[in-house]
Amino acid sequence: MTVITVSRQFGAGGELVAQTLAKKLGFLLVNREVIAGGLKEMGLPAQMIRFDERTGHSEEWEKTRRFYLTALHEYIMDMAEKESIVLLGRGGQFLFRNRPDAFHLFIRASYSQRVEWIQEINGLEKKAASLLVREQDRRRKRYIRQVFDQSWYNMELYDLILNTGKISPQGAAKIALQVFTKINQAEKRKIERPQPELTGEKVSRVSFMHPSEKEFAKVLDYYNIPWEYEPDTFPLQWDGEGRVTEAFSPDFYLPEQKMYVELTTQRQKLVWKKNKKMRRLKELHPEINVKIVYGKDYHSMLKKFGLDV
């Protein structure tokens, strides 16, 4: 289902934005409470959430932390399959980076503004509030670096960045809602192909017909290229009764490149057959972009990535 991730600087009012969005859209807000509840369901102690927020002290700790994070991510991804969610924090911008229909929001405000708000909300003196904001900023940066080995402040991760210092959290929620709704409408109209949703798939969730396809998908995942496995079938020939006698289902569709990829790792004899299908496809659908990766190309790629034995 649809995913909105809300990443935020501490004290910028991101939680309020997330709550408003979830309420207005009727999505499930996935925050700390929901996660703790989920952990309980999985039979894990709720205190495990501490692993999410502290750095490792020992190898044992790190091992448990990794286990926790895997469970957490699985839990979140599962939820996203079943219903539409607004995910607050938890590195959502990375978990759903390969999902083209996910909407990534970043909520920020200037340091001084956030200190001022934290003072008001928590009844703190300026010095204490400043320390708290700075510490939390450091913590988040470190968490993202440790868990995802990425920079939190990479603009490429976000679809919309809002400064609540200028717009206010309520204003930001309104704007985010408008933008998200507009994008959604545009996406629905864009679908010319008979495809329900543009989602990036995961290697672990797809059964591939051939190991070469799985390997190819893993490489694409590694380089952050969203892909779909055998999403469309193109009829090529019909009989007198209008029944389809021949069809072509390309192995992959890369939504960012708007291109289908067909892997051909077999012998010359079968390559000829495939080329024939390709030509027929081009005749019927000249607007479709298909790339054939021939056996030789594919083996070179494997060689380069050290995958050949």
Added chain:
Amino acid sequence: MTYRLEPVLKREEIEGRIIELGKKLSADYEGKELVLVCVLRGSAYFTVDLSRQLTIPFALDFIAISNYSHDTDPLGIVKITKDLDTSISGKEVLIVEDIVDTGLTLNYLLRNIKTRHPAGLRVCTLLNVPSRRIVDVPVDYQGFELPNVFAVGYGLDYHEKYRNLLDIYSLIEE
């Protein structure tokens, strides 16, 4: 599996082409703040030789990206293993690659470097193998376009071997 090497480009050809590229780059980047970004490791050989043919000032920096391999964690993603040491914001960046084939690495690199706001961003590669392209990427300067061969030599390796060869060869399975 045994391999043999078949010559593809001789050292003299490579040197000659690099001299031409050096002239072109010196003209195109005249008066600009050029930063050569060498993509480790294979590209080191080409970058050094290319830079020697420049008649204009330039800065040199290095970047390294993790490579996909068969023992990569299924949740692993590409990342920078050695980042640039200097800021490239406002500068004219020229990414120097040894080879562009699938376009996967270059695509990631370009996306990443764009976020740092260089004044200009172009690509110079010694070898271009367009038949293997999976992701479209721009190539502004190229040494040679090759057909679908597995190239080694002059910095390009196969499991770390052959980088030091002076010529470029095609690696062929026996």
